[in-house]
Every structure is written in C-alpha cells, then in structure tokens.
Amino acid sequence: MEICLDFVAHLGPDTSSCVFTLIDSPADLIRVSAVSRSWRRFVIANGFSKKLCLRMCPEASNVTDLLETNCLCTSDAVSSSDAELRRSEREHRLFSYLGHCIVSLDGNRNCIFQSIHASSTDNFPDESIDNTLEPNDRVDRRPSYWSSEGQSDPQVPETLTYRLLSNLCVIDEIIIQPFKAYFQYGNPIYSASAVRFRMGHSRLPFETAAVNIQAINVDNYVWTYVSPEFPMVQENTLQSFKLPRPALCIGGILQIELLGRVQVQEMDGLYYICVCHVKALGRPLTPKLEVQFVEPGGKIVLRYQPDAVEPSSTEPVAEEEPAVDELSVSWNALRERINHLRARRGWHLPLLNSLLGPAEPESDEEEQP
Template identity: 55%
Template sequence: MFPWLHRVDRVIEPNCCVKNSSEVGCSKSVEWETLEREHRVYAFLARGCTLFARREDCIAGALSASSTDNYPEESIRNTLEPHDRVLRRASYWSSKGQSNPAVPETLTYKLVADICVITEISVRPFQAFFQWGSPIYSAKSVRFRMGHPKAPVDDPMGEPCDNFADDNFVWTYTSPEFAMAQENRLQKFELPEPVLCIGGILQVELLGRVQKQEMDGLFYICVSHVQVVGRPLSPPFSVEILEPSGKFVLKASSYTPPLLAENGSCPGPNAYFEGPARDLEQILHLLRGEGVVVEYDWNEEDELDDEMAL
C-alpha cells in the first residue's frame, strides 16, 4: 500500500524518551518495548489512512511556478481560487510564451500537512474569455510529483517565486502521465493508488502546449484552479527528514484523530491498538506494499465505534 515507509528510520510516540543504561534492563525487554511502541504507532497510522477526515482542500499555499507572464496579475496564487473570475476580474496563472510547444511548465505547492495520503488531483485550464474566440490554454498532459524540501521552505503565505529549482526538493513519487482535454472544466485525475506524501510538497507538471496567442504567435499554458484531495495525517503524525540519507523519523504526537474528535464520536485510542504485538509485522507488510493481504482483527467494539464515527 505505502512502499515509502521502508524509509522510516525510527518511530517516536508521546512521552517517548531514551533511557540510560541503568534503566534499560535486558535487551529482550528493550526490544519488546520497541515492538509495542511501533505496533501502536503503525496500527494508528493504518487506521488513520482510511478513517481520518477526507479533505478536498489539501493545498496550504503556492510556492513557485516555473515561469509567470505578468506578475502578480497572473500569479500561481490565483490557482488557489476555485473560480476563474474574482471581483469581475479573470483569475488564473499564465506561463511565459514559447515558440516551441514542447516546453513544459511546473507549479509547486505546499500541502496542509507534512504527511498525508493523496488520492486525486484536479486541474482546470483557463479559458481567455477576453480574447477573440475565447481560446483555452490547456496543456497536452499532466503529471504529478510529491516529495520533501532539502531545506525548510518559505512560508507558503509569502510571495511565490519563479524558477524555484527542482534541486531544492527530493521527489519520492512520480505519477503516470494523464491526458488533458482542451476544455474549461475542473479535470479530475485519480492516482492509480493512494500516495503517502512524506514532506508535504506537490508539483504539477504541465507537459506540452496546444494554444497559440494570436497577438504574438507564442504558445502559452494557463491554469485557473488546482485542487488536491486526500487525508492529512497531522497533527497526530509528523515527520523529520534525515538528510542526506532521505530516511525520516515518524512521530506520533498524540492518539487523537484530527477533526473527527471535535464532535466526540471518534473511537478511543485503545480501539486503534488492541491486538497482539506480533501483528506489527502484518501491519508493516500492508503499509509498505509488500503484497501481503491482511485482515486485521479489530474487536466488535471497534466496529461499533467506527459506525458511530461515520
């Protein structure tokens, strides 16, 4: 399911601390405590990937565009708006013009959580209703990449920039290429399987140009809106990237599911952990996508709590 978890270096949970040698005791006891801790964290993670609230607004802010024709009027920030007109003005991002229609463009975003499960991404090309013929400046196809920055990025609420080099990011997932229609509508692209984005960075690759602008004869790509659907796993979970290895520390800061806990109808923490610690290996196989089908033995009270939560 999530092969990216093979890069987990270690797991930390609330009140987890490193004991000194006088407190450790025998190695078997330490190993058992580690297994129990990992069992709790991975069991909660497995449930969270399907039970945490699904959101259709998983973008926190715009980081950069590979180019922008007229800034700030045609900034990538406009793609955060769901409508192509705001206060009677067109709202969209536009690339710079190119004579070569094969030149690609990229839009890079910060997601709402450093660790989240992404299932689908939608892109709406922009139709220039103020130009003769109302041309639609779509791309030929799109592709998506997810990963993490090599160093902390600026506040996504700050000013986005152009040409934020790909060297600043480590891409851990690249989707297949999806054909885009030259139509003014929100076009949904479902990923082949849910993707665990570790690091909270999403990049939209716009491949190929189809529309020339009449006044200068150059090809442009314009986008009015980008939408990302998924399940943020924060604040219960967070990650710490360990460079240059690319591994990360998985931290469980609490065992309270986000959002759903506000109405008091969520399962209690014990509902996520009950079951023998030997099931940790099965949970790990499932999450890491190693081809093992697991039917986890949740008790009847868990099922009842789940129904109440829905």
C-alpha cells in the same frame, strides 16, 4: 466438548506467515491480532502491519526512524530482547494507525495551503500562481488564472509547486481546470496535453522555501512519490485526476507538471498553458502523525502522538457573487477583452484608441505640469 485448534501453532510459522500476508486490510489485521495473545505476538514479531502498510503505500519505506510520544519507557536498563519487543510493539501501533489513515476517507478536503512558485509567469502578478487557489473564475470582475510564458516549442513543460496543509498528507485526487480566454477571439482554452504529479519535501527550511528564489531549483526538492502521466482534455472544466492508489506526501510539497502545449495565442504565435483552478483532495495526518527531517544524512523520523487532539476546523465557504443581468455580464466581458488587447504587445494602439477612445490614465500617475 468442542476442541479448538490454533492453526498458527498447527501449520507452523512459515505457512502461517503466508496466510497472514494475504490480509489486505489494516482493520482485518487488527482484528486478527485481537484473537489471542499468541496471534498478537505472532503479528507483532513478524511486522505484518508494517509490511501491509508498505504494500499499500511504498512511500512509507522512506521513513528511517520511529518515535512515540507516550511510550512508557523507563530509564532502567533493559535486556536486548525486551528492547526489541518494545520496538516491535511501537512499530506495530504506528504502522497500524498509518495504514488506517491511508484507506480511510474521513476528513477528505482540499489539502493545498499556499502556492510556492511557478516555473514561469507571463504577466506577474496579474497572472501569478496565486490565482489558481481562488474559488472563482473572476475576482473583482477580472479574470483569475495563471499563465505561463509563451514558447515556440510546444513540448516545453511547466510546473506549479504548492505547500500542503501538513507535512504529512494522504492525497487521493488532483483537480485542475484549464483557463478559457473569453477576452480573446474564439475563446481559446490554454490546456496542457498531459499532467504528472510529484510529492516530497524541500531541502530548505520552510521560511526559505516560501520566499527565496533558490527554492525554484529542482535540486532543492526530494520527491518520494511520482505519479504516472494523465492525459488532459482541452476543456474549460474541473478535470479530475484520480491517483492509482492513495499517495503519502512526506514533506508537504506537491508539484504539478504540465506536459505539452496545445494552444497557440493568435497575437504572437506562441504556445501557452493557463490554469485557473487547482485542488488536491485528501486528508492531513497531523497532529497524531508528524514527520521530521534530520540533516545531514536526510533521515526521516515519523513521530506518533496518539493522545494529540485534532483541531476542529471547517473549510471556508466561498461567498457567492451577487447576481447580475446578462447585459452587465456581456459589457464586463467586452471591457476585459479591450483591456487585455491594450496590454498585449503587437497591437496597433493608435488604431484601438481611434476606435475605442483613448485609454484612461492610471489614477496614481502624476499630473503633467
């Protein structure tokens, strides 16, 4: 008869713990805990699922309390050992599921829900941060982009802040496209020299953070993740910035730091940064995982709802623009260039009017008597 040896009991708890710590996959850890009851008790008692999750995603260490909605806990008095066992089992289930979500690629999509604010805007609302969420470079045949204010110092940074689809998201990749000003001479590209990403939560309620100018204050945000700097290329393309590892955004706030300016606008000699597209690729973890912020004290409570049903939603597909001939495209580009030249300060408007004809008055202006 073959003799089965339980190496956990044979090696002892210390050596076995060193072996189990080498497991680097949440799925493998679950398989190990299913080998036998003794192995499951050993995995749960030593908190290996939590330790693995924190190694993969250190942001999870900011969680201070755990809740489970379907926890079958009775109101009867229980011993301290039973209470500790229940707590350990709950922690094992929650962090096992969180670890699975971190490494899984199921449901990857653009996680940006709405823009919150930009550190500066040159021409609001025509060049606002909202334009960075448009899928096309042009809307109603007009260019769609965000532009910073001009600066004489190329080292002045800018920030774009967004709210994500959920207050708990895993983000793998950020995609940014600098804007190419086709209506200016030479078609300059107003990119940054580098980018960095911050994720966290706002100290203000959602309604206040969305509309109140106080939300712009950096002291109103708590950042639980800060990425390294990534160089940006001065090209009018969708540039992918893959994070070194999946990042857990606790609080649903993403901030993009645009570091350094590379392009001077010829008409005023100032440095600008312009962006036409922003995406954050990842996956929201709701409704099975929710996070709550308890003030004062800044406690972060992670709630696990294993019976919650995930809504079946599909991303809206951008409609394709109708095809136009090359002559129409060239004429529209020329028209946009003329309109921007009129709008910019520092140009000799009488000269433009003599060459191109006077500008038509706005339709909502009152007629002169």
